[in-house]
Amino acid sequence: MFKNILIIGFGMIGSSIARSIPKSRKQAHIYAFDKSKDFSKG
Numbered sequence: 001m002f003k004n005i006l007i008i009g010f011g012m013i014g015s016s017i018a019r020s021i022p023k024s025r026k027q028a029h030i031y032a033f034d035k036s037k038d039f040s041k042g
Contacts, residue, residue, distance in 0.1 A: 003028060010034040 005021060007014045010032045018030050 005030050007032045008034075010036075 002025070005025075005028050007018055007030065010018070011034070014032065014034070018032060021028055021030055
């Protein structure tokens with residue numbers, strides 16, 4: 001259905017959604033944005 005998925009806010013709900021997407025959509029690219037610097041560290 002969707003090839004690109006953007007998640008705004010990568011807290012508990014956003015990260016849970018991101019983890020469940022690859023199981024249902026193998027071809028999807030996941031992009032995430034969060035204002036917190038804790039989540040932007042690689």
